[in-house]
Amino acid sequence: MTAFSHPDDFAGQTQPLRAAAARVLQAVEDGQSLAQCLPLGHASITPQEKPELQALCYGTCRWYHRLDAELAQRLKKPLKKSDRVIHQLMLVALFQLRFSQQASYAVLNETVEACRALGKPHLTGLVNGILRAAEREGEPEPTEPAVIYSHPAWIVAKLRHNWPDHWQEILAANNTQAPMTLRVNADQGSREQYLQWLTDTGIEAKPTELAPWGIQLAKPVPVERLPGFGDGAVSVQDEAAQLCTTLLDLAPGQRVLDACAAPGGKTCAILEHCPELTEVVAIDQSAARLPRIRENLDRLCLSATLKEADAADTGQWWDGEPFDRILLDVPCSASGVIRRHPDIKLLRREADITPLAGIQLGLLESLWLTLKPGGRLVYATCSVFPQENHRIIQRFLRQQFDARLIGPEVSWGMDTGFGRQLLPDSQAHDGFFYSVLERSTQAPGPPIKNV
Ligand SMILES: C[S@@+](CC[C@H](N)C(=O)[O-])C[C@H]1O[C@@H](n2cnc3c(N)ncnc32)[C@H](O)[C@@H]1O
Numbered sequence: 001m002t003a004f005s006h007p008d009d010f011a012g013q014t015q016p017l018r019a020a021a022a023r024v025l026q027a028v029e030d031g032q033s034l035a036q037c038l039p040l041g042h043a044s045i046t047p048q049e050k051p052e053l054q055a056l057c058y059g060t061c062r063w064y065h066r067l068d069a070e071l072a073q074r075l076k077k078p079l080k081k082s083d084r085v086i087h088q089l090m091l092v093a094l095f096q097l098r099f100s101q102q103a104s105y106a107v108l109n110e111t112v113e114a115c116r117a118l119g120k121p122h123l124t125g126l127v128n129g130i131l132r133a134a135e136r137e138g139e140p141e142p143t144e145p146a147v148i149y150s151h152p153a154w155i156v157a158k159l160r161h162n163w164p165d166h167w168q169e170i171l172a173a174n175n176t177q178a179p180m181t182l183r184v185n186a187d188q189g190s191r192e193q194y195l196q197w198l199t200d201t202g203i204e205a206k207p208t209e210l211a212p213w214g215i216q217l218a219k220p221v222p223v224e225r226l227p228g229f230g231d232g233a234v235s236v237q238d239e240a241a242q243l244c245t246t247l248l249d250l251a252p253g254q255r256v257l258d259a260c261a262a263p264g265g266k267t268c269a270i271l272e273h274c275p276e277l278t279e280v281v282a283i284d285q286s287a288a289r290l291p292r293i294r295e296n297l298d299r300l301c302l303s304a305t306l307k308e309a310d311a312a313d314t315g316q317w318w319d320g321e322p323f324d325r326i327l328l329d330v331p332c333s334a335s336g337v338i339r340r341h342p343d344i345k346l347l348r349r350e351a352d353i354t355p356l357a358g359i360q361l362g363l364l365e366s367l368w369l370t371l372k373p374g375g376r377l378v379y380a381t382c383s384v385f386p387q388e389n390h391r392i393i394q395r396f397l398r399q400q401f402d403a404r405l406i407g408p409e410v411s412w413g414m415d416t417g418f419g420r421q422l423l424p425d426s427q428a429h430d431g432f433f434y435s436v437l438e439r440s441t442q443a444p445g446p447p448i449k450n451v
Helices: 017-029 034-042 047-062 064-074 081-099 104-117 121-137 153-162 167-174 191-201 244-248 265-273 290-299 350-368 390-399
Strands: 181-184 205-207 214-217 234-236 255-258 279-284 305-308 323-329 371-381 403-407 420-422 432-439
Touching (some): 017 034, 017 047, 017 081, 017 104, 034 047, 047 064, 047 081, 064 081, 064 121, 081 121, 104 121, 153 167, 191 214, 234 265, 244 265, 244 432, 265 279, 279 290, 323 350, 350 371, 390 403
Parallel strands (some): 255 279
Antiparallel strands (some): 181 214, 181 234, 205 214, 403 432, 420 432
């Protein structure tokens, strides 16, 4: 059973913040994402406590594997499954002892109180004893990379294998807090004008290095504080994600497909970048996520044709008219955005990657047939695993005789031979992969690139 089997579980009773955090973390361990279960945790705390609940849950997920290794050493035997929420509660307390400025006496007292609030008064002695020892003795020196960098062992092994010269840098970047980055709506003004507007509002910011419309804030702020946000002056979007529009080489009159579109960040970027497109068709398989595209379009006063469908099943949604441009931002492991979604460390399994690669190749094969000869497809992932990135393109080019690799021809990222890889940069963009393919105007013959 998940910690939040019903949204009313905690509603109406005010619970200590730590108890709510422990229950959210239990739900994550049971397979729910932080985005899904944090709002349920809000039911039991005061509105003022929401940012703190978020900080506790994100921080504990970020350092979960390291904290868990310490707790495992301190517990003589694991807690019973029915008491597992107290394991999460102690991880939250350890997170505060090791990674926050919170006074340790407050952490100890409030954790014991939360233990009672969670209906486990018989465990208060154990919790108190473990946390007192942790405070007194300090953190044991971690030696294993999976513990030092707080990642599941399979991710460490995979990164080490795939990126022998960069794996530590990737793991370290995954543990940093991502910057808040904006995309300026060029229709409403220049990047320089918006930077000035931010300065006038007292918000420190600088232009992004790679994305021409990007602005990186020195500190995150609530979007309501961003000048003109409600009127569509800017959107929140990572710098790497913004790069898709330049790679698509958009021009007036084109028909564009955004095949895996929700929540619509890139759909909106495409429409802002080239308002004179004939049509943008935005598809997503998830009925729950599709309304997010509509909300984003509405705020920016943009319009697109939205379809709820499995993009790979073209018989279900395609009218037979080919597209000049296709953006294929496939579902992936999200291993390039772990710093934004630290719950990925708990939710993703090694066994997920091969099936994901199958879905990615399947989408590419199906959508290729909807691309106009001479048209261009941009393949994108927020992954750093080659299995989902350049190896998909390599496999595709081996079999698709009318496909040609044409880019990205850019200086950023690393050349993989089949596209460019950006690794997560603690000072800037997320981890991302892009490949640009062109469909030949000739009838299909032998492969164009000898792979
Ligand atoms: C990486 S996210 C897309 C992010 C989006 N492009 C943006 O920039 O805002 C991948 C999306 O693909 C959708 N998806 C997964 N499988 C799909 C399929 N077979 N057909 C259409 N959409 C799919 C998921 O629901 C998810 O919204």
